[in-house]
């Protein structure tokens with residue numbers, strides 16, 4: 189039996205194929221997410237002839253637009269957000285011919301008949317795979333699903349796609365999952381985490397499970413610790429209203445960083461398939477050492493950016509970006525987590541994320557233990573621990589740091605070197621955007637790279653005590669100047685354990 193590896197298509201027990209007829213409805217079709225990410229991604233897949241031949245893309249919003257008006261907006265968005273080398277007039281025209289717009293207010297029950305009329309307006313409409321992408325505020329997720337059900341739009345092949353945030357705590361996440369789950373079966377629900385669609389993240393699974401050399405080392409015997417950094421150089425921009433209610437822990441750690449941690453820490457599944465990977469990720473989330481109040485005080489650091497310099501340009505403080513200083517929301521988190529199982533007992537996982545940091549870079553670093561014995565007593569230079577850097581963005585790739593002998597006669601001079609795998613140069617083609625991959629998975633009905641309900645809830649179960657403890661303490665987030673690596677306390681979190689953060693270009 190051939191096995192399926194994520195990112196490659198091969199015959200597998202659950203190998204999904206593209207349907208022949210598809211209606212891809214973007215609820216919130218004029219919004220930032222739709223125009224910046226979703227429609228460009230659909231254009232790019234259509235350009236590669238991957239959309240089902242009979243596909244319609246239906247944007248839904250309150251803005252009064254006919255098909256021609258919406259097509260003009262979509263054209264602008266594709267031209268603006270797709271690399272010039274990948275723009276092709278004939279492909280764009282073909283994609284735009286698929287595009288339609290339905291003007292409706294999702295909060296007005298009677299308006300929904302307009303969408304229903306469009307969905308039924310095609311031969312064999314009952315055979316179409318219907319994708320409903322919820323690119324709207326999460327408060328609308330439940331009501332939208334209810335309306336879709338009431339108008340009879342949810343056929344057997346329907347799927348619904350949800351963006352983060354799924355709730356702001358465990359109870360609200362359950363409420364969203366209950367509301368959506370009352371209409372769609374779990375296998376029809378696609379909770380997107382675009383980090384999982386990145387090539388380097390999928391390659392992490394391939395590197396771990398399609399090679400043999402790492403597996404014997406991938407445990408507490410040989411791994412000293414793991415670091416996961418997701419640093420953004422941007423501030424909150426015009427998302428301040430949303431962000432101030434969320435903060436870095438909810439916005440980034442609860443979803444993206446914990447998902448990356450799961451992929452590093454999970455056990456090999458029997459094969460890489462729709463439920464097996466998610467089963468293993470869930471076990472990691474359930475094995476995270478619970479955060480008691482004392483653990484939160486000791487093992488977490490909150491920060492908030494003050495004014496500073498980013499890329500040589502002055503950057504305002506969070507309070508100035510927000511327009512007031514009354515908030516106690518964190519824009520930075522660093523924490524120490526532990527996975528309590530046989531493989532990882534005693535190995536710290538340090539997670540760090542923040543806005544207005546010195547660079548935009550996401551990276552996983554697996555730091556191996558020092559060699560057990562100094563074999564070159566009379567050498568110059570020194571050995572350093574081996575490290576595997578997995579660069580998630582911006583330049584996807586992988587670097588293995590080793591110690592080598594510097595060429596030359598005489599004694600031995602030790603020097604750190606690295607084996608580099610750059611996606612851009614090795615594969616001589618740009619990596620597709622994560623959404624390109626993930627939207628095709630939705631169309632094909634492949635949920636492997638999407639979060640299951642139990643995963644989301646397990647991630648909230650672990651995160652919530654941190655939020656509760658922070659809310660119960662008078663301490664406020666520590667200030668860090670914009671354009672830096674975060675508050676000093678984050679460096680001390682590791683120094684306390686005799687370690688340091690690996691900065692992305694080290």
Ligand code: NAP
Nearest residue numbers: 216217218219220221249250251293294323324325326351
């Ligand atoms: P946005 O720019 O505010 O867009 C919202 C869209 O929903 C617009 O098309 C808006 O169009 C439509 N809409 C809002 N209320 C409506 C109603 N009552 N009836 C019909 N249409 C309505 O928001 P966004 O940034 O695209 O974000 C959408 C969702 O994705 C949010 O849940 C967000 O948290 C999540 N998300 C976004 C990003 C991102 O990069 N933007 C990233 C991750 C997650 P009209 O005003 O014309 O009705």
